Structures are given as structure tokens and as C-alpha cells.
Amino acid sequence: MAKGFVRKEVGKKDRRVVDVMLTAGGEKVQAELKTIYLQSHQEIVDLLPPEAEESVIFAIEKLGDAMKEWIKQ
DSSP states (O other): OTTSSEEEEEOSSOTTOEEEEEOHHHHHHHHHHHHHHHHHHHHHHHTSOHHHHHHHHHHHHHHHHHHHHHHHO
16 A cells, blocks of 8 residues: 555445455556566576477466466365
């Protein structure tokens, strides 16, 4: 909040509930981080020998899927 990346809203029905949302500035930082994340991972994949690339990408995709499922819990 101090840097203006998120804002809080107290719940209308229950004041114990606090929603935290990204501001426009927070969304911009999120997009920048996503770009850095994708670039750095592409650079790592580019260092792999060609015969390993497909299996590593498959494993990374499955790990990403598993992480998304874990976050839902």
C-alpha cells in the first residue's frame, strides 16, 4: 500500500473481511515482472541441448499446472 501497488477495501457485509486488489501501478509492475520471468526462463531453456528442450518444457508446464492447483487449495 505504501508504494501504491495495492489497495484495501473493508467488506460491506463483514468488516473483518478485507479485499486487497492491485492498482493500475500494481498491474504495471505485475506485467513487468511477468516479462522478466518469461525472458529469464527462455534464456535458461535456450542453454539446454536441443534433445532435452522438449522434455524440460513439458516438465515445466506440468510443474506450473501443479502450482496453480496448489494455489487453489
